[in-house]
Amino acid sequence: MSTTPSRDELDADEATLVAVWRQARADPRALPALRELAERQWRRIDAAHGAPAWPGRDALAALAFALLAAAAIQLPQWFGLSPEGADVFYARNLGLFVLPVLAGLFLWLRGGPATSAVVLVPAFLAAAAVANLPPFVRDGDFVPLTALHLPIALWWAVGIAHAGGRWRDIAARMDFVRWSGELFILYVLIALGGMVFAALMMGLFHAIGIDLGDFFARWLLPSCAAGAMIVAAWLAETRQGGIGRVAPLLARVFTPLFTLLLLAFLVATIASGQGLRFDRDLIVVVDVLLLVVLGLVLYALSARDPEAPVGAFERLQWPLVASALLVDLLVLSVLLLRVAEFGLTPNRVAALGLNLVLLANLLGSAWLYLRLLRGRLAVAALERWQMRYLPVYSAWAAVVVVVFPLAFPAT
Numbered sequence: 001m002s003t004t005p006s007r008d009e010l011d012a013d014e015a016t017l018v019a020v021w022r023q024a025r026a027d028p029r030a031l032p033a034l035r036e037l038a039e040r041q042w043r044r045i046d047a048a049h050g051a052p053a054w055p056g057r058d059a060l061a062a063l064a065f066a067l068l069a070a071a072a073i074q075l076p077q078w079f080g081l082s083p084e085g086a087d088v089f090y091a092r093n094l095g096l097f098v099l100p101v102l103a104g105l106f107l108w109l110r111g112g113p114a115t116s117a118v119v120l121v122p123a124f125l126a127a128a129a130v131a132n133l134p135p136f137v138r139d140g141d142f143v144p145l146t147a148l149h150l151p152i153a154l155w156w157a158v159g160i161a162h163a164g165g166r167w168r169d170i171a172a173r174m175d176f177v178r179w180s181g182e183l184f185i186l187y188v189l190i191a192l193g194g195m196v197f198a199a200l201m202m203g204l205f206h207a208i209g210i211d212l213g214d215f216f217a218r219w220l221l222p223s224c225a226a227g228a229m230i231v232a233a234w235l236a237e238t239r240q241g242g243i244g245r246v247a248p249l250l251a252r253v254f255t256p257l258f259t260l261l262l263l264a265f266l267v268a269t270i271a272s273g274q275g276l277r278f279d280r281d282l283i284v285v286v287d288v289l290l291l292v293v294l295g296l297v298l299y300a301l302s303a304r305d306p307e308a309p310v311g312a313f314e315r316l317q318w319p320l321v322a323s324a325l326l327v328d329l330l331v332l333s334v335l336l337l338r339v340a341e342f343g344l345t346p347n348r349v350a351a352l353g354l355n356l357v358l359l360a361n362l363l364g365s366a367w368l369y370l371r372l373l374r375g376r377l378a379v380a381a382l383e384r385w386q387m388r389y390l391p392v393y394s395a396w397a398a399v400v401v402v403v404f405p406l407a408f409p410a411t
Helices: 014-024 028-048 058-070 083-110 115-134 140-164 172-207 213-238 240-272 280-302 311-341 346-373 379-402
Strands: none
Touching: 014 280, 058 213, 058 379, 083 115, 083 140, 083 213, 115 140, 115 172, 115 379, 140 172, 140 346, 140 379, 172 213, 172 379, 240 280, 240 311, 280 311, 280 346, 280 379, 346 379
16 A cells, blocks of 8 residues: 555645644743744755755845845944044944844844834834933943943844744743854854964965954954854854754753852852952952853753753752852842942942842742742743843843933033
8 A cells, every 4th residue: 555645645744744833832832842843844845845955045135134234343434433433432332233133134034023123123223322322422431331231232122023023922032042042152153263264364364474464353353243143143043053952962061060160159259268358350250150150041941841851950950040149149248338338330330230130030040940849830930930031131231221321420
C-alpha cells in the first residue's frame, strides 16, 4: 500500500504544523518554542518544493537596514560636526543612530499594526529632542547619564517592534528577552571577528607605508559597529548558526560561576574589613555585576522549556538571586551613607534609584523562587513577574534622562 498522501491528505510536515498550532492555542506560554519549530517545518516544506531555505527578500531588507544604520552614524561628520564636539554628541545620541533602524527592521519583518509605528515614531523623536535640545542638554554628570540611560529607555521601543503588536503578551516578552540574549552573543562574536579583520587590514597597509588609523577610527569602526548590530539582530531572529542552542548552555555554565563570585565577594568584603567603605568605581562595578546576574536569570527563564519540571538548575538559581539580593542591600547601605554625608548629586540619585529598582525585582524573584522550589508555585508565575517588571527599567532610565536635567540646578 502506498504511504504517499493523497491530494486531500496532509503530509508529515503539514500535520506537524497543524499540531503546533493546536498546542499553541492550548498553552500560549509555549508559543516561542512552538514558533521556532513551525519555522523549521516551513523551511523543510519550502526546500521540498524547490524554494530557497534562506528568505532572500527579508535578508536583502536586513542588509539594507544595516547599510542605513552604517550611513546614519556618519551623518554628523557629513554635516561638518567638529571633532571637538563629536565625542559628546555621539555619547548623547548613540542609541538614536541604531535603535530606530533596528525597530524599523522589525516593523518590516513583522508587518505589525500601524499603531506600533504611531507609538514608536513619536517616541524616537521625543528622545532625539531630549538628547539635543535645552533644557535637557547639560554638561558634567548629565552626559554619561544620558549616554547610559537613553538606550535603555528606548529598548522597550525595539521590544514593541519585535513583538509585532503583541507586547502585552508574556510569551512575546519572553521571546524578546531570548532574542536579546542571542543578539548580545552574536554581536560579541561578530565584534571579535571584526577586530581580527581590522588588525590584519591595518597591518597589511602599514607594511606598504599607508596609515589607515584615521580612516579606521572615524569611518570604518563606527559604521561597521552600527551595521553589525542590525546583522546580528537578523541572525538572532532567524536563529542562524545554532546560537539558539548555545545560549541556554552558556546560561547554565555561568549561573554557578556568578553564584560563586557573589558569595566570594560577600565573604571577602566581610573578611577584609572593607565594610561600607566602597568608592564610586566599586559601586559601578558591583551594579554592572548585578545587572549581568539579573540578565542571566531573565535569559535562563526565557530559554527554559515551559513543560520541563523544576530541577537542579532552578535550585541553583535561588542562591544566585539570594546572593545578588544581599549584595544589592550592601550597595544600598553604602549609597545611603554617601548621600547622608555628601548630599544629593545626579550620579548618586541615579545609582540609588537603580539599586532600588533592582531590590524590588530581586526581592520578588527570591520569594517566587522559594515558593517554586517548595512546589507552591508554577514557573509561569515567575515568568509573568519578570516579564511584567521589564518596563520598570526603561521607565527609570527615562526618568534619569528627562527629569534629572530639570530637577538638579545648574552648577
